[in-house]
Each structure stands twice: as structure tokens, then as C-alpha cells.
Amino acid sequence: MWESLNLKDVVALARDPYPSIRQWARDTGKKVVGSTIADVPEEVIYAFDLLPVTILGTHKPLKKAPSHLPDNACSLARSNLELALSYEGDLFSGFVLPQVCDTTQHLSDIWRINFPDKFVTSYLAPRQADRPSARYWVKEEIERLIDSLSGWLGKKLDNGALMSSIALHNENKAILKELYEIKRNFPGTITNKQFFAMMKVSQQVDKAEFNKSLKAIKDGLKMKKSKNYTDVIMVGITCDPPEIFDIFDDLRVNIVGDTLVTGTRYLQGAPALNGDAIDALADRHFKRGFFSPIHDNVYKNFEEVRQLYKETKAKAVIYVHIEFCESQEYDLPDLKDMIKKEGIPIHVLDTEYQTTSLSHVLTRAQAFFESLKGGSL
Amino acid sequence: MNDKLTSKQLSKKITDEYMEDAFHAHDNNKLVGYTTAISPVEIFVAHDIVPIYPENHAVANLTAKKGVELCSVVEGMGYTSHLCAYARSDLGYRKTGVTVTRGIPDPDLFLACNAQCFTLTKWFQVLARRGDLPVFVFDTPEHILDKNARKEIVKYCVLQLKELISFLEKVTKRKFDYDRLKEVMKYSAASSILYKKFLDMAQYKPSPISIFDALIGMAIAVYRRGTQECVDYYQTLCDEIQAKVDQGIGVLPKDQEKYRLYWENLPVWFKFSDHAKLLGSYGGVILTSLYVHAWSFDFDLNKDPLETLAENYVNRFSNSTIEDRADMAMDLFKKYSMNGMIMFMNRSCKAVSFAVPTLKDILTKRTGIPALVFESDMGDQRFYAESQVRTRIEAYFETLDRLGLAQKTAAA
Numbered sequence: 001m002w003e004s005l006n007l008k009d010v011v012a013l014a015r016d017p018y019p020s021i022r023q024w025a026r027d028t029g030k031k032v033v034g035s036t037i038a039d040v041p042e043e044v045i046y047a048f049d050l051l052p053v054t055i056l057g058t059h060k061p062l063k064k065a066p067s068h069l070p071d072n073a074c075s076l077a078r079s080n081l082e083l084a085l086s087y088e089g090d091l092f093s094g095f096v097l098p099q100v101c102d103t104t105q106h107l108s109d110i111w112r113i114n115f116p117d118k119f120v121t122s123y124l125a126p127r128q129a130d131r132p133s134a135r136y137w138v139k140e141e142i143e144r145l146i147d148s149l150s151g152w153l154g155k156k157l158d159n160g161a162l163m164s165s166i167a168l169h170n171e172n173k174a175i176l177k178e179l180y181e182i183k184r185n186f187p188g189t190i191t192n193k194q195f196f197a198m199m200k201v202s203q204q205v206d207k208a209e210f211n212k213s214l215k216a217i218k219d220g221l222k223m224k225k226s227k228n229y230t231d232v233i234m235v236g237i238t239c240d241p242p243e244i245f246d247i248f249d250d251l252r253v254n255i256v257g258d259t260l261v262t263g264t265r266y267l268q269g270a271p272a273l274n275g276d277a278i279d280a281l282a283d284r285h286f287k288r289g290f291f292s293p294i295h296d297n298v299y300k301n302f303e304e305v306r307q308l309y310k311e312t313k314a315k316a317v318i319y320v321h322i323e324f325c326e327s328q329e330y331d332l333p334d335l336k337d338m339i340k341k342e343g344i345p346i347h348v349l350d351t352e353y354q355t356t357s358l359s360h361v362l363t364r365a366q367a368f369f370e371s372l373k374g375g376s377l
Numbered sequence: 378m379n380d381k382l383t384s385k386q387l388s389k390k391i392t393d394e395y396m397e398d399a400f401h402a403h404d405n406n407k408l409v410g411y412t413t414a415i416s417p418v419e420i421f422v423a424h425d426i427v428p429i430y431p432e433n434h435a436v437a438n439l440t441a442k443k444g445v446e447l448c449s450v451v452e453g454m455g456y457t458s459h460l461c462a463y464a465r466s467d468l469g470y471r472k473t474g475v476t477v478t479r480g481i482p483d484p485d486l487f488l489a490c491n492a493q494c495f496t497l498t499k500w501f502q503v504l505a506r507r508g509d510l511p512v513f514v515f516d517t518p519e520h521i522l523d524k525n526a527r528k529e530i531v532k533y534c535v536l537q538l539k540e541l542i543s544f545l546e547k548v549t550k551r552k553f554d555y556d557r558l559k560e561v562m563k564y565s566a567a568s569s570i571l572y573k574k575f576l577d578m579a580q581y582k583p584s585p586i587s588i589f590d591a592l593i594g595m596a597i598a599v600y601r602r603g604t605q606e607c608v609d610y611y612q613t614l615c616d617e618i619q620a621k622v623d624q625g626i627g628v629l630p631k632d633q634e635k636y637r638l639y640w641e642n643l644p645v646w647f648k649f650s651d652h653a654k655l656l657g658s659y660g661g662v663i664l665t666s667l668y669v670h671a672w673s674f675d676f677d678l679n680k681d682p683l684e685t686l687a688e689n690y691v692n693r694f695s696n697s698t699i700e701d702r703a704d705m706a707m708d709l710f711k712k713y714s715m716n717g718m719i720m721f722m723n724r725s726c727k728a729v730s731f732a733v734p735t736l737k738d739i740l741t742k743r744t745g746i747p748a749l750v751f752e753s754d755m756g757d758q759r760f761y762a763e764s765q766v767r768t769r770i771e772a773y774f775e776t777l778d779r780l781g782l783a784q785k786t787a788a789a
Binding site for chain 2: 073106107124333
């Protein structure tokens with residue numbers, strides 16, 4: 001079903017993957033398990049012969065979520081809850097919900113209370129990452145997740161299945177990295193929208209099938225040496241709606257690096273296949289880049305951004321702010337100052353899930369890139 | 378000497394001495410540690426680190442209606458208006474020096490316990506960056522319903538408390554004294570029992586205390602637990618309230634106490650006394666909230682101090698599931714015979730407020746009592762609509778009257 005998609009198909013699938021996932025679930029008879037960002041070890045879920053789907057909001061209207069989460073709650077959290085309560089809840093047999101901030105903690109509770117007949121478990125990743133206890137706790141939580149899934153399904157996890165799952169996920173990430181490299185070096189060969197659609201779909205469909213599509217897409221690419229592209233790096237957690245990428249494509253802006261949780265951070269730290277699988281998954285947790293709710297030092301974020309900016313020879317930083325994301329909002333003023341002091345041009349994109357009008361984003365982005373070309377910011 | 382002082386005098390004396398000690402900490406070779414109101418401060422006390430709570434200082438400024446002035450300054454620095462008013466007013470104080478108190482001493486280090494909220498961790502990180510100071514995050518995963526998971530969470534927290542002790546030993550270059558911790562724990566355990574006794578005096582009819590008394594009375598538990606003086610203070614306070622009970626003195630006279638109310642959330646600090654008067658005029662007394670009970674710990678002195686600390690700090694209401702919070706609130710409803718509830722959606726406090734709609738649904742269903750829900754902010758007056766709140770309070774009491782709920786006890 002997902003093994004022979006072209007780029008156009010992938011973009012359409014990324015826009016609304018759920019009809020396709022429904023069809024797949026019907027065809028295969030397999031269960032679908034949803035999770036929200038970040039850091040749920042999807043390899044574990046997949047190894048139980050389940051389909052892990054990262055829920056990344058809905059573009060359909062909010063109906064029920066506002067009565068559970070007020071309007072000053074993170075728009076991604078409200079959008080995810082709406083997707084589950086109003087639109088796609090029946091598709092999922094269970095949910096694994098990570099908790100990283102006050103909003104996600106409550107979101108898990110609300111979710112569990114509203115789906116009493118489904119499997120719902122929390123994934124309590126540590127909100128500190130620099131001490132030995134953090135590693136201990138990641139491993140404990142992975143083991144608890146395995147036990148919870150075992151209890152629900154009434155079967156033990158097969159170590160071979162876990163290793164195969166890790167290998168499959170690593171393969172997916174390796175292909176995506178190659179595609180990113182092509183995008184970086186041959187602007188216009190893959191648009192921003194197409195690349196981030198491949199990233200998103202990779203987190204939502206069966207990789208055993210989708211990897212075949214990705215390989216075929218990669219092999220079929222005709223490298224372009226397009227000129228007049230402005231290279232930028234994108235910093236933040238997620239970027240939505242996907243039409244934002246259209247704006248960048250239209251302005252001939254090429255995203256050559258990012259720190260998004262749904263972008264490069266997803267690709268980082270492939271678990272090793274030559275040792276204990278749980279140890280390898282725990283190790284991976286600490287090889288990933290900065291994520292504001294769990295890392296306590298914005299300097300690290302700045303260092304990552306600076307390094308990426310230098311390595312990619314980008315011309316500017318685009319910071320994607322999700323409206324009402326408290327974590328970002330405490331970090332941003334200082335991060336912005338640090339970046340500006342370094343002489344790096346930065347543009348903050350204010351986004352909100354469910355946004356339909358992007359005219360303000362377009363106007364501001366146009367002004368920013370025009371000034372960038374003019375050399376005065 | 379102390380037994381001659383009233384609780385109010387004793388509170389002032391303890392507070393003055395504490396702040397004096399804090400401002401002269403460096404003169405006495407002590408460090409100042411900023412910490413969250415819910416945090417295992419017993420470790421600080423045992424290691425002679427002076428704990429300072431920026432939240433308390435923020436409360437003083439917000440109660441004195443300095444919120445708009447201080448928050449506006451911070452919004453000009455790029456922080457959004459929907460962040461916690463404690464954090465915004467504190468950052469405003471750092472920028473302007475404006476305060477209604479003598480201020481608070483600058484920190485040497487930070488201890489952020491996220492059992493209370495995630496905001497404090499981020500706020501402390503902002504402050505730490507300004508001075509390039511160390512932050513220790515005591516990470517308390519949600520006290521989820523799974524009993525086996527709870528045991529593992531406590532183990533993880535004990536590990537972190539050991540890391541905290543190593544961190545403090547490194548910063549202070551002094552060995553941690555576990556015997557001293559045991560002594561501190563004795564004081565904390567004793568004062569917690571007395572503090573809870575004080576809060577529970579709201580069970581009497583008429584209630585000798587309202588939540589406003591509890592909010593004033595809780596201050597010493599927040600910043601001086603782990604000391605003998607804290608124990609002395611609550612003994613004095615309990616004795617005074619017991620004397621009121623013995624004389625039948627209530628916040629409202631017995632024949633006027635129609636509604637014994639539950640309050641969800643922190644208070645609207647700048648409307649503190651107005652709310653007490655307004656509710657009183659309708660025969661309403663707010664008796665309690667889960668918030669004021671957050672400092673009634675149940676330390677088990679027979680256990681390893683780190684274990685009982687971990688158990689107690691991880692299971693605070695603010696780190697509990699909504700189901701557990703509902704059970705905790707129901708216990709209070711039964712114990713205090715409450716017949717009304719005010720659910721405050723506090724824009725500043727996401728940690729508490731995002732549970733409120735669900736909690737309200739559960740509590741109204743389980744008690745059969747309607748709830749008054751209103752949205753505002755605990756410290757930023759720009760989010761407080763005076764006439765709207767008054768109208769809603771008036772309408773709520775009319776509803777309770779119509780339903781004949783006056784002086785009825787809540788049914789489980």
C-alpha cells in the first residue's frame with residue numbers, strides 16, 4: 001500500500017494520512033497505536049506487530065478539545081486531542097503518550113479518561129538528561145513500556161523482532177538522511193514540502209513498505225543544480241501547516257538543516273544492532289539533539305544552532321514558534337539574543353495548529369528574505 | 378519566650394530572622410539556593426543552604442497589585458503575556474528592582490522540582506543563565522496509577538536525591554551530614570502534622586478558619602519547614618484556633634454560614650480580601666483547596682529519609698493524575714462537609730488549571746453539587762473582569778439557594 005508512492009503521493013499522504021492508515025489496518029488486520037511527540041521508542045511498538053503512528057495534529061476544526069484544554073494550551077496539544085476525540089479515535093487500539101511538560105502531563109490524563117476502553121499508557125521520559133539517573137530512568141521506562149504492551153497483548157516481546165524493528169527503523173532514517181543530503185546539495189531537486197512530507201509520513205506508516213517508496217524516489221531523482229536559492233536552517237519542535245513549506249519553496253529558500261523534533265532530531269542516534277537492544281534504545285535517547293522540555297541549557301541549543309549554521313553555510317535561522325508552547329517561550333528571548341549577537345540573521349515564525357490563513361507568514365517571510373538578499377538586517 | 382507571642386507575631390519574627398539570615402548568608406559562609414515551594418528543601422536545610430522561594434516574593438508583589446507594572450516590563454523583553462505571572466513579575470523585578478518588600482537575595486544555585494510545575498524549571502533556567510549558575514532539576518515523573526510504576530518512580534527519585542547531595546557537596550565543598558538530615562526530617566514531620574491539624578480545623582461548624590487564613594498560615598510551612606521554629610509556630614497557631622473553636626467563633630457566625638465551599642487552584646492574589654468579603658456577604662466561606670494541602674506531608678521517620686522524601690514529593694496533588702486529584706478533593710468534601718465549589722481557571726498556572734475542566738466534571742458528578750467556573754489570572758489584573766466575576770458569583774449562590782443546598786452536606 002505504501003511501497004510504490006511517488007513524491008506527489010507522499011505529499012498528499014502527509015496532508016491526511018488517516019484514510020490510508022484505516023485502509024491498511026483493515027487490509028492487514030493489525031492494530032494501530034498512536035503516540036505524540038517526543039521520544040517514544042516506536043521500534044518497541046512495531047516489534048509487537050503493531051503500527052506506531054505519531055499523531056501530529058489535525059487540520060480539521062476544533063470541536064471537543066476546547067472544553068478539555070483552554071485556549072492558552074499549546075495548539076499542538078489541543079489539535080492532537082481533537083484528532084483523537086472527534087475524528088480518528090476509533091482507528092487507534094491504543095496510545096502511548098509521552099510526558100515532557102505540564103500540558104502533555106494533563107493531556108495524558110484527559111486522553112486516558114476519555115478512552116477508558118483503549119490501551120493508554122504514559123511514557124515518562126526524564127526531564128533531565130545530564131546525570132546517570134536519567135539513563136537509568138530511560139531504560140526503566142522502555143522496559144515498563146514493553147511490559148505494558150505485553151500485558152495488553154498477552155504476549156512476550158521477541159528479541160529478534162525488536163532487533164529487526166530497530167534495523168528497519170534505522171534503514172528508514174538512513175534513507176531520509178541521504179535524501180536530506182541530496183536536498184542540501186541540489187536545491188530544487190526535492191522541495192522543502194516534499195522532504196518534510198517524507199519525514200512526516202515515515203513517522204506514520206509501515207516502514208517495511210514505505211522504505212521501498214523512499215528508495216525508489218531517491219533512485220529516480222534527477223539532480224538539479226538550481227541557482228538563487230537561499231539556504232537556511234530551521235529551529236524548533238515542529239512546523240505546521242505544511243503550506244509554510246510552500247512559502248519557502250516559492251521564495252526559493254532551501255532548508256539545509258534543522259533541529260526539529262519531527263525533523264533531524266528524529267533521525268539522530270540510530271540504535272546499535274550489535275548489543276542489547278534496550279541498552280541501544282536508551283543510548284539513542286542521549287544522542288539526540290536539544291529538546292527544550294528535557295534539556296536544561298539553552299546554551300546547548302545555541303551551540304547546536306551555531307554549529308549547524310556554520311557546517312551548512314546557511315544564510316539565516318528560521319525559528320518556528322508554536323503558539324502557547326511554554327517551553328519555547330521561556331527559551332526564545334535568550335536564544336534569539338545569542339543568535340543575533342553571533343551575527344546570524346534570525347526570523348521567528350509564529351505558528352498555530354489549525355491556522356488556515358498564512359498571509360501574515362508570507363508577508364513577514366518575504367520581507368525577511370528580501371532584507372537578507374539586500375544584506376541589511 | 379516564643380510561647381508569649383501570638384502566631385501572627387511569631388510568624389513575623391520567624392520571617393524577619395529568616396530573611397536577615399538570607400541577606401547575610403555569605404557573611405556566614407552559607408549559600409543561597411533558590412527552590413520551588415514544593416521541593417525537598419529538607420536537603421537544603423540539612424546542608425545549611427538558605428532556601429529562597431522566588432514564588433513567595435512574587436506573591437507579595439502580586440498581592441500588592443504590582444503585577445501589571447512588572448509583567449509589562451517583561452513582555453517588552455520578548456516574553457509572552459501568557460507565561461506564569463510569578464515568573465513574569467519576578468523577571469520584571471530583576472529588571473527594575475521594583476518590589477513591595479526589601480527584595481530577595483541573589484541566588485548561588487537552583488533546585489527545581491517539577492512535581493509542582495514545569496514552569497518553575499524553565500523560569501529558574503532563565504535566571505540561572507543570567508548568572509551562569511548551576512540548576513539541579515529534581516525530576517518527578519507523574520505519580521501515575523500503576524502501583525508498580527510508582528515504586529520505580531520512587532527509586533528514580535531516590536537516585537536523584539543522592540545526586541542532589543553529591544551536587545551540593547561539590548558546590549559547597551562540604552560533606553553532607555545524614556544525621557543532620559534525620560533531625561531536620563523530625564521537624565518537618567512534626568510541623569506537617571500540626572499544619573494539617575490547623576487546616577483540618579475547617580471541619581468545625583462554623584469553621585474557625587477560611588482558606589484565606591490557610592493561605593496566610595501556610596507561609597511558614599513553605600519556607601521554614603525542617604526547623605524547630607516551624608513546629609513552634611504551628612503549635613501556637615493550632616492552640617489559637619482551638620480556642621476559637623472552644624468559644625464557637627467562626628469566620629461567619631453559625632447561623633450565617635450557609636455555604637462551605639471548596640476552591641480549586643491558587644488564589645487570585647490581588648483579590649484576596651475582596652473575595653472573602655464578597656463570598657461572606659452571601660453566607661459563603663471557602664474552607665480549603667488541594668493547593669493549601671500541598672504542604673501537609675506524611676513523612677515516615679522509620680524509613681530511609683531519602684525514600685520518605687521521594688515518596689512525599691512525588692505524590693503532591695500537582696503531580697498526581699486527575700483521577701487521584703478528584704479522590705483527594707472528594708476526601709476534603711466529605712471531611713469538611715462542603716456544599717459548593719469554585720473552580721478557578723488560572724491562566725498563569727497551566728500545571729493546575731489544565732486539569733480543572735475534567736476535574737470539575739468528575740466532582741460535580743460525584744457530589745451532585747454544581748460548580749462555579751471562572752477564568753482569570755492569579756496575578757495579572759489585566760485578565761480579571763471584575764463585573765463578570767461578581768455576576769457569576771451572585772448567580773452561583775442564587776443557583777445553590779434554588780437547589781436548596783444551603784447547609785446540606787456534600788454526598789459522596
